[in-house]
Amino acid sequence: LALFALAVGGKALGAYLGARLAGRQPHWPATAFGAGLNARGGTDIIIATVGLTLGLISGPLYSVVVVQAMLASLLSPTALRWALRRVTPSSEELARLEAERQSARSLVGSLARVLVPIRPPSPTVGDAAPTIAATRAMEIGLLSSLSRRRSFQTTLFSVAAPGARAAAERYLGEVSATFSPLKPAAKVVEHRHPPEAVIAESQRNYDLMLLGAHVEPDHPDAVFDPVVDDLIRLATCPTLVVRGKPAGQTMSWPPERILVRANGTRAARHAAEVAFALAGEASEVILLHVVVPRHDSYYLDVADRYVERHLRIGHEIVGALAEIGRGAGVSVDHEVRVGRSEDAVILEVAQTRHVDVLVLGTHLRPASERLYLGARVERLLRDAACAVMVVNAP
Incomplete structure (x- = not known):
């Protein structure tokens, strides 16, 4: 017991003092260092085995060293968890x-x-x-x-x-x-x-x-063309489809204005990430959320509250994405608009703000053997006068 206490206490105290004096760590992080560094059973057993082989230590002493090494290794995780529960992470660590x-x-x-x-x-x-x-x-x-x-x-x-x-x-x-x-x-x-x-x-x-x-599908039933459609539909990894501008139009690179449909889905988040990666030093990423009012009779008495609530949610959605973009050093603008049709508003913003690339996030819809990305996405692909990128992550 004395040897065990000396081995564990000496190692813990040495690590604690080193963390406090050299690393300038607070009390509980330094205690965690001492607890973690006590898991050294393998090294002790190897050294003791070499000593026993060379006749430098006796059999009983070898047994004591092995037992204390095993106990120290078993004790270390529990002691480390106990110390870490009392550690307050710094702002840098939280970041x-x-x-x-x-x-x-x-x-x-x-x-x-x-x-x-x-x-x-x-x-x-x-x-x-x-x-x-x-x-x-x-x-x-x-x-x-x-x-x-x-x-x-x-x-x-x-x-x-x-x-x-x-x-x-x-x-x-x-x-x-x-x-x-x-x-x-x-x-x-x-x-x-x-x-x-x-x-x-x-x-x-x-x-x-x-x-x-x-730009134009080779087949009337295709979203892009039959081969690309099959690859998107059958792929087990995420896909990113690039569709250039209509014939006769040119685009500088990196694009100056990138529009992202920000509807709060995971797919929209992936689209925003791609847009932030595309952006150059002079580029601007526009995050757009569209609120479509409900006009059926069930919602007549709460129409104003419906729009107000969804406007608030929309601002939260684009605000969270904008924070990610600005954290990556990207110039970000965001809008929340009310309109009767989401795709019509997106096309209007793309035209009035002279957007170079529209980035859409989507996921597959089951539709027999035809690729189906949703009516809005397919209309945007059909009618957008700018380049379009479609991110699909299963």
């Missing part, structure tokens, strides 16, 4: 914990691997080539902006028809050169059904799949 909590919930903050499917060249591209080039430029700009916030690995992935691997590899090499600042990995596989190959690749621990889409 660090909050930053970690926000990062764990963040789509951008958790990126480690990004998959970018690249379609092989096709003789049917024709007039769409300028649009594809503009969309790819947006993809490169987006990835470059995201990489300023967090380092991640980008993989360019192409699916070649059986026997066409060499041509696909040459083309992917040319495309990789345009992504050169990101130092992407390049991968080509042969498969008869490209969407199946891309989905199989996306299941290999990717955090995001970045997809480029044409």
Whole structure:
């Protein structure tokens, strides 16, 4: 018992005094240091074993050392919890914990691997080539902006028809050169059904799949085009779809004005994170929440209270997102408007404020085998005169 008390007390006191004198820690944090550093059983047992082997200590003394090491290690977690319950975190520690909590919930903050499917060249591209080039430029700009916030690995992935691997590899090499600042990995596989190959690749621990889409769908029932729609619908990782401006319109990068539909959902938060990452030094992110009054007879007697309550909630929503953006050094403006149609108000703000990019957060709706992102999102995609990015996180 005397040896145990001496070993535990000596280590705890030494750590406590070191934390108090050298680290200038308060009483309870210094006590926690002493409690935590007492878990040293493995080292004591190894040294005692070497001493016993060399004949430097006796068997009974070896047993005492092993027992005290085990007891000290068992006691340490309980003592550490007891001390930590009495520690008052500093403002810096609280800020660090909050930053970690926000990062764990963040789509951008958790990126480690990004998959970018690249379609092989096709003789049917024709007039769409300028649009594809503009969309790819947006993809490169987006990835470059995201990489300023967090380092991640980008993989360019192409699916070649059986026997066409060499041509696909040459083309992917040319495309990789345009992504050169990101130092992407390049991968080509042969498969008869490209969407199946891309989905199989996306299941290999990717955090995001970045997809480029044409301005006008190639198919009347498609939201973007049949291939992109299938990839969004079947992907097991979050997707981010980039759709450029209509033909003939150009856009500077980084975009000067970015509009985010802030409706209080987790998807809207992800969209705001992407917008904050996109913003350059001269950019402005506009957070817009729209309140749509209820006009049915059930709500007639409480219509004013309904609007007042939802205006208050809307200001809380955009205020919380604006705080995140300003914390990242982004210029943020926010609005809460009342209108009969949310999508009509968003389109009006996008036009009057000369928005370059509209960022929408959404989640999939079950609708047989057709991609369905909701009537409002699909109308915004159809009618917006600016570039659009759609973030979908399962």
